[in-house]
Amino acid sequence: MAREAVIVGVGDVPLKDGKVVGGGSVLQVQARAAKAAMDDAGIAMRHVDGLLVAGLWGVPGPGQLPSVTLGEYLGIFPRFADTTNIGGSAFEAHVAHAAMAIEAGYCDVALIVYGSMQKSERSRTLGGRPSILTMQFENVWGIPQPVGGYALATMRHMHEHGTTPEQLAEIAVATRKWASLNPAATMRDPISIDDVMKSTPISDPLKLLDCCLVTDGAGAVVMTTAENAKAHGCRSINIRGYGEAHTHWSIGAMPDLARLTAAEMSGKAAFEMAGITHDAIDVVECYDSFTTTVLLTLEALGFCERGAGGKFVANQRTAPGGEFPLNTNGGGLSYCHPGMYGIFLLIEAVRQLRGESGERQVKGAKTALVHGTGGTLSSGSTVILANH
């Protein structure tokens, strides 16, 4: 029988006020998340023979070879490594790459890990990319990174399609409602459209409440073969389809500022592999670095026509009780955003498909779409997961 890759474990670490409870180094928190995921799977760490890591930590230094460093720290000797870093969407790509490796017999148990202590370490700034190579044509203008690039895209989308700031605010408000149902979320107090509109302007037209949080965080995902999962008594989540693409990093090189080309490509590939259509998706977890990221992604994935994203999200359609459950953990906007958020999309999708999401559980969720966006609307990776 052909080998089939499945997700068998997810884990994260608790946060308080956006900081990892008990603190720790970026290696410690990744080890904690990895252990939580392995315990969740019921598979011993010594069985891990594939390690997939992407991060922003330890550079320059040990983080330049992140899987080598983390493998050493965890005391494992992987025979398969993947340090693909296409931004916050890296982890959805890691699921795809691990699936291919597992199905090819290249490894048996794959561990995907991410961690950041950016809030505790106060290492986040709006500037900071050195003006070398491609960035010599971006940095010198004082563009706040990465919000300025997303702001340029938002402004163009508004110009072409008449999208309004209030429509973007709908996303922030709906996402906060989900966060209020998630005890682990950082920001849980309800907000109104008016609160978003009156929040501090950052980079027009984006305001503070259009932007993701800056928090710590660590998460991990474990994958293995369906056969091995059965042997260990794991609760398996099936991987139905995946796709990835990237188009640019410099915002000046984005092919069309009002259109998320990478997500169009990755989404199409994932739906084709899964052999399903949009109406089969029960819950969507999509990267929300900014409200506008969500809008562009929903259009690019084909949940609505291009340019119609603003109307699509109106009237709290994506909120709890709405017809389009989206970012059910509270998202990067209200749950947590430790620099690269994509692994938390996967973790939430798995919990939803297992029916473990408590008050925020989407009743009867069978199929989830997870979509990561990385860089400055640079990369997209889509994974379609199912519990059947």
Next chain:
Amino acid sequence: MSENATYEKPVPVIDPGTKPFWDATREHRLSIPRCRSCGKHHFYPRELCPHCHSADLEWTDVSGKGEIYSYTIARKPAGPVFAADVPYVIAMIALDEGPRMLTNIVTADVEAVRIGDRVTVHFDDVTPEITLPKFTLDKA
């Protein structure tokens, strides 16, 4: 203006692939690569044409005219060195020759900037070595 020995904002780290561009701006010329194979200009400068992947490129002076494709007004600075400039405009210009270029719009009225506005290059000699190609609005 503002030739200034104490310029503290980021300056380009010029490399062999980008030196002709920055050499030209220092002479107040906007020069970008054009492909002899497909005829298209591109920016930023690359070794291969991003449109057809030909290596047959030439540096060409362009008009310095274009229009605003998109823009943002920074209400928070990209680090402390830009704090005194807030609010300031970062714009993506569609040059008349085709390529897009990120830049600043030099204006006393940031609120007046709109997508589609016509603009003209305005060279800012920020250090003796570095001249940044900023743009001004053609409208009064």
